[in-house]
Amino acid sequence: MNQAIRHSWIAAVAMFALIFGALSYVQVVGADELKANAWNKRAILQNYCNDRGAILVAGAPIAESVPGSETCKFQRTYTQPELYAGITGYFSKNYGVTGLERAMDGQLAGSSDQQFLDRIGQLFLGNQPKGASVELTIDPKIQKLAYDLIPDGQRGSIVVTDPKTGNILAMVSKPSYNPNLIATQDATKEQAAYNEIIKIPGVNLNQSVSGPTGALLAPGSVFKLVDTTAALDSGKYNADSQLPNPAEMSFPGIQYKLPNYAGGNCYTRNTAGFAFALQQSCNTPFARIALDLGENAIAEQAAKFGWGQELGDQLKVDYQKSSFPKNLDDAGLAQSAIGQRDVRATPLQIALMTSAIANGGVQMAPNLIKAVRSPDLRVLDEPKPAALRTSTTPEIASQITEWMTSVVSEGIGAGAAVPGVQVAGKTGTAELGTDGLNNSWFTGFAPANDPRVSVTIVMQGVDISTGAQLTSPNAKKIFEAVLNK
């Protein structure tokens, strides 16, 4: 009997050994994974009431912690909430943290590795913890201008970058929302605001990302820049190639016909050079190129411009990867080549493609962060311009720049022309269905010979004439604002 008692004791001790193992796993081994879980509110509650570092644009805070209530010493406030909501995100007690507030949380909260010594100091001196400030590359004037260029009630995005450095100068989208409403300490108001804001189409608070880095849109004719690059890169085409330009293309076995744009001048020629095809944005020459080169060649060139790829670690905000479909039949490939069907790109992706062409074929990593500074203004981090990937050769980039310049000087992108400056551009009109509404695009850069700024504009769900008014002419205003200051 005593032997059996000892065995029972061993069984009980074995159970306890399992408990010790499980406790060690939860509290130490697996703890980091649990702490990083998106449902875990402890991290935010831990520093919710602390003095969090500011997010700065040209030295002025767009997000800052101001003295709060008795129970919660600091309150997060956004000084120009709608204008910057897409970048800052929000810092909410019950609805989590998004945007740069989340991506830069370590630095803003003061818990990053670089701030370790500061924390030790705070511990011994008894100072309140204070986070680092994050200065952005955004130019506040351009940001404001771009935001105002999208009419209220219109869905659209604008991305302005410096193609040589990858710095983002402006990144806006409408509709926007007021993050102050969700960052309030009043839980009832917070919940009410959240429930209102999630109803706004296109804001997508409950999704991870939206706007310039998150909206996946059909790129339309701006995708023809990918076809052109792939064509020149293949060696089968050169600057002087004449492309077949029928009014419409038919495909064996199906009713569907792929037409040229009826309103333009494409019908005037049965064959066209690249310059004419791009200027008038004819569809059939590019569909023919895609069928000639094959799906893989187009997909590979798209990937070289960033489709489906990582966008580097200086962007910080969340983004969606753009996509090019697979296993297409001829009609599908032809439609995809003109940016219809299932090709999808974010406004930022189109901006990166254009910037790569502007920068001699080298795509710079998109960058939002100018500097991270500790509370005593020491620089903790200062990202340097970094090449993300080589999208094409300098020769091809230069050739395409020449053609894009003619799109603005002689073609349908004339609205973007700035007197005295060579502007390179490409328009796009992606049909959304049969109701005549489109996603209207402009992407381009200036000056063409020494690019300092690239501008990408998309207006969603507009008819042809509204789209034409809201894209190229607005790009012109941004070019002028950046170049004339």
Place this chain on the structure above:
Amino acid sequence: MTIAETMPKPRRNVELLLLMLALSVSIGANALISVDEKTALDTDFWFQSSLLAVAALVFHVVLRFRAKYADPVILPIVVALNGLGLAMIHRLDAPGEDTGNNQLRWTLIAMAVAIAVIWFLKDHRVLRRFTYISLAVSALLLILPLVPGISAGEILGARVWIKLGPMTFQPGEVAKITLAIFFAGYLSSNRDLIMLAGRKIGPLQFPRFKDMGPMITAWLVSIGVLIFQRDLGSSVLFFGLFIVMIYVATSRISWVVIGLALILGGGFVASKVFSHVALRIDGWLNAFTEEVFGRSPGGSGQIVEGLFGMASGGLVGTGLGQGRPNLVPFANSDMIIASFGEELGLIGLFAIVLMYLLLFTRGFRAALGTRDAFGKLLACGLSFAVALQCFVVIGGVTRLIPLTGLTTPFLAAGGSSLLANWIIVGLLLMISHTARGPVDTTPLQPAGAPEAKKPGRAPAAGRPGRNATQTLPDAPTEAVKQL
């Protein structure tokens, strides 16, 4: 069985010393919390602390009089655990809540009952006379929560509470003691019969079918608790208790095999048939899926929040009063282990779990030391029940096994659990008193004893000076014991 030939030592002064240590831990924890809540050491604090200290010291003095050879480690461990629980429950009280004081009231009641058990029972062997009464009481206690009028209805999905005036009470907690008494009494009387008959299959000797009656009874009780009270935890506890006791009574591993087969079979069928069991298992396996996390009731939110809390505690914890254990549902009862993990860290939790380990080890030690089969079975069963309960609770909280509704002994808020566990402590102390004390050569007081009614069947009565193992009327023969 080995009994040291040296003079038995009471070790009551050791107990007093350890008790001081336990009280300083408990009261210290409470003081930390009191300071933290800016009600620094007010009269309430001193009043509560002195009540706990006085109760512990009274218990100690009672042991000096009534069970002076009782194990000196058990009482201090339990006081420390109970005190830590009080401090944590007090700390988790939102303004206006009074769970902490309620727990203190129950602690005092439970300690008083445990003292009464020791004072009036004097010798645990008396309980053997109540073998079948215990069975009846167990059945009554388990049925009570289902009786309309007495039942407090379904609370949090389980029907285990009854109404007692303004309070609710969980009779199942006490039933684990009465069931243990029944099993111990029944098995100590019938173990020879159960052991000697049977069929050998391979290396295992299986019992005869008719000897499986008590096993089937225990299984039915467990399944009944599961089906009618929807209490998975108690069901596992009752059955585990029985398997261990029958294993200890017979030393036959075959019982464990049959028992585990029955429990796995029953559990499998239950998980298919009863949604509350299936939900528990789903909430365990798929705790981190969106659908399960958000589901209410039966979701995994409680477990996952507990895990988050424990992870934030890490190795050293946030410090008492510095964490956010209130984010976890039932932070002061079902999930109190997670609260401790968060604020005291892995180190603090290891200390607490080690105290449980020591506690049940001392219980097993008493089982080894005592000379009567009934006492051995009872001490072993009760100790194992404490260990199993800890395993089921802490395993559930750490997602080692599905979470069930059992309470953490002595720590968790809840009067019934405190009462039952303090009674267990009283019984273990008494058994350890006979185990550690000088060999008791006087027979059990025959008045009312079944043996005494039939003088011819009390062979050992009134024959002093024998070998200790044969002294007691119900002691089995040494030959059987060695099997």
